[in-house]
Amino acid sequence: MAKASATTSKTKANGSTGNGGLSGSAISVTDCRKVFATKGGKVEAVRTASFDVKQGEFVALVGPSGCGKSTLLQIVAGLLPWNAGTVEVAGRQASAGRQDVGIMFQSSVLLPWRSVIENVMLPTEIFGLDSKESRQKALDLLDLVGLTGFEEKHPWELSGGMQQRASLARALVFDPDIMLMDEPFAALDEFTRERLNIELARLHESLGRTILYVTHNIQEAVFLSDRVVVMKPHPGEVLDIIDINLPRPRMTQVLDEAGTVELVIKIRRMLYVDGMIPEEERHGMADE
Numbered sequence: 418m419a420k421a422s423a424t425t426s427k428t429k430a431n432g433s434t435g436n437g438g439l440s441g442s443a444i445s446v447t448d449c450r451k452v453f454a455t456k457g458g459k460v461e462a463v464r465t466a467s468f469d470v471k472q473g474e475f476v477a478l479v480g481p482s483g484c485g486k487s488t489l490l491q492i493v494a495g496l497l498p499w500n501a502g503t504v505e506v507a508g509r510q511a512s513a514g515r516q517d518v519g520i521m522f523q524s525s526v527l528l529p530w531r532s533v534i535e536n537v538m539l540p541t542e543i544f545g546l547d548s549k550e551s552r553q554k555a556l557d558l559l560d561l562v563g564l565t566g567f568e569e570k571h572p573w574e575l576s577g578g579m580q581q582r583a584s585l586a587r588a589l590v591f592d593p594d595i596m597l598m599d600e601p602f603a604a605l606d607e608f609t610r611e612r613l614n615i616e617l618a619r620l621h622e623s624l625g626r627t628i629l630y631v632t633h634n635i636q637e638a639v640f641l642s643d644r645v646v647v648m649k650p651h652p653g654e655v656l657d658i659i660d661i662n663l664p665r666p667r668m669t670q671v672l673d674e675a676g677t678v679e680l681v682i683k684i685r686r687m688l689y690v691d692g693m694i695p696e697e698e699r700h701g702m703a704d705e
């Protein structure tokens with residue numbers, strides 16, 4: 418994954434203006450409300466949420482289980498309708514099937530009967546793109562995520578971390594300006610997760626992609642982000658938005674720096690000490 422600069426020409430500096438309209442926001446969520454209608458009645462998943470992600474920014478949504486993080490990410494991805502408010506991505510109302518948006522979920526969702534390269538190329542086939550060009554693109558991306566030599570393997574022949582790398586390559590196959598990631602490394606062991614986080618930080622820093630990242634891990638959120646959107650427990654509301662002014666590039670040492678630890682404590686206090694999370698639910702908020 419170290420060769421991030423090798424594969425793409427779409428490098429954008431952080432904070433540059435682009436197709437996000439006058440505000441420079443790649444993602445803009447204003448007074449968004451989401452209520453699920455279920456057999457048992459209505460579930461208010463998100464009471465109200467407002468935040469934005471500027472071009473080239475890395476923003477994490479952090480909060481306890483059930484606070485509406487995945488719901489918000491799926492709304493931004495255009496996979497779920499919302500009940501009130503506005504949700505805009507690159508200046509247009511959120512909608513599914515866009516080539517400027519890459520999505521990555523907690524499980525890799527690779528098709529077991531297709532090889533790694535066939536999985537990475539799947540979105541290009543769905544959109545009917547040139548297969549020779551797409552294959553080269555997929556090979557470049559597999560190199561980028563450190564999977565050269567595994568192109569013809571099947572997902573079940575890869576470790577969990579490798580499957581997530583393949584899934585990351587697939588999410589990048591359209592060279593998307595915006596990446597939406599829902600706890601992509603949560604199921605991995607701590608060592609692999611930390612390594613992939615460092616590689617993701619490098620990818621973000623070198624390619625300048627806009628990233629909205631969901632996690633319940635405070636340390637991960639602080640390490641990766643430019644800003645962290647802290648959410649209240651269910652029903653979801655934005656409690657605060659914290660600037661993370663740690664130096665980049667973010668390397669392992671950043672994890673141990675006093676500034677990082679202070680920010681982690683600040684966010685944890687916000688959620689724990691201020692009594693936002695009931696005692697019995699606190700086990701869901703990992704921060705180390």
Ligand SMILES: Nc1ncnc2c1ncn2[C@@H]1O[C@H](COP(=O)(O)OP(=O)(O)OP(=O)(O)O)[C@@H](O)[C@H]1O
Pocket residue numbers: 453454455460461462480481482483484485486487488489633651
């Ligand atoms: N399809 C659905 N139908 C009904 N209720 C739902 C649906 N999806 C989510 N919810 C409810 O909405 C709330 C928010 O769920 P969501 O999955 O967004 O939480 P989350 O913050 O991502 O939690 P976790 O950290 O556990 O992934 C929860 O109360 C959940 O039960």
Ligand SMILES: [Mg+2]
Pocket residue numbers: 486487488
């Ligand atoms: Mg979730």
